[in-house]
Amino acid sequence: MNTRPIPEETLHTVPYYLVSQLVELVERWHIPGDELLAGSGLTKKALEDPLGRFQHTKMCDLLQRARLLTGEPGLGYYHGLGKRASAYGTLGFAALSSSTVRQALELAVKFAPVYATALTLDLRVEGEITTLRLDENTDLGEARDIVLISMMLGLQTIYSALTGRPQDGSADLAIPEPPYQARFAHLVPKWRFGQPANRIVLDAATLDSPIVTADPTGLRVARSLCEHALDELGFDAGLVQRVRRLVASDEGGFRSLDEVASRVHVSERTLKRRLAAQGVSFSTLAERERREKAMVLLKSSRLSVADVAERLDYSTASTFVRAFRRWTGTTPAAYRRTRRPGATSNVAP
Numbered sequence: 001m002n003t004r005p006i007p008e009e010t011l012h013t014v015p016y017y018l019v020s021q022l023v024e025l026v027e028r029w030h031i032p033g034d035e036l037l038a039g040s041g042l043t044k045k046a047l048e049d050p051l052g053r054f055q056h057t058k059m060c061d062l063l064q065r066a067r068l069l070t071g072e073p074g075l076g077y078y079h080g081l082g083k084r085a086s087a088y089g090t091l092g093f094a095a096l097s098s099s100t101v102r103q104a105l106e107l108a109v110k111f112a113p114v115y116a117t118a119l120t121l122d123l124r125v126e127g128e129i130t131t132l133r134l135d136e137n138t139d140l141g142e143a144r145d146i147v148l149i150s151m152m153l154g155l156q157t158i159y160s161a162l163t164g165r166p167q168d169g170s171a172d173l174a175i176p177e178p179p180y181q182a183r184f185a186h187l188v189p190k191w192r193f194g195q196p197a198n199r200i201v202l203d204a205a206t207l208d209s210p211i212v213t214a215d216p217t218g219l220r221v222a223r224s225l226c227e228h229a230l231d232e233l234g235f236d237a238g239l240v241q242r243v244r245r246l247v248a249s250d251e252g253g254f255r256s257l258d259e260v261a262s263r264v265h266v267s268e269r270t271l272k273r274r275l276a277a278q279g280v281s282f283s284t285l286a287e288r289e290r291r292e293k294a295m296v297l298l299k300s301s302r303l304s305v306a307d308v309a310e311r312l313d314y315s316t317a318s319t320f321v322r323a324f325r326r327w328t329g330t331t332p333a334a335y336r337r338t339r340r341p342g343a344t345s346n347v348a349p
Contacts (some may be wrong), residue, residue: 016052094222095332102207169202
């Protein structure tokens, strides 16, 4: 496995085919693709390169430019509704060929860097609940709402296409409710804005839903191509997910960088370098795990805020409260109130 660091200038990129999708979208408003691409350094002809990649910052600029050219503030909804698995190359082919939703999601989590590194997928199953979390690894700028809405709705759209039935889970988005939301609320009745994290919440039984286009032979081919693509990009497949799961100790509490590096069988310096090559840091991953664990624990009325702080290895409850406010913009007590029946959907005051 190739572990060379990814050059800074190519860190956080997207494949050209995602730019092509955006060109196709704006053309529905009768806007020529070349007008959208003006000043980007790309042409429609250049987008024909199946291996070409584009810096994510420039992609965010294009998304914002598309919004301005079309005059459609809710462009992310149109973008998300147009998502299809086949448009994601070998990763999409792998999802289409999977036997179940679980297998498709596990492949998506593992091979997501082939698609983009600015966002990270993480799948968790806790009892009867499944959570697919979408973490932001960098600043998405003015296009943040377009990116997140498009991704979340796109995942739901692709789920329906793969299974032949609607996705009836709920979703949280870590952006304020946009002013244009009322026009699209009927599409996503179970979405909540202003939440601490971006995630789709499903019944765990959903994971066993069969994929209507399952193809074991095709899956073997697609998986092999995805592995090769990760290697070419310089990624350690599964490293981020492995580290995230090692951060939380089986005995409770959280492991240090030294402890996790030991379990991965590398030095602290090597682990930090390999994570940096994927656009994340150990401290960022550890904080995400604390945040996620905090939100789970706060759902239990049996635990006081001090109890939760202790389980998260904070020295005092006040230290935990400050950290939680930094993560979510609100206090643990206020967040807990929003979990009660009949509470308002937005966490932040």
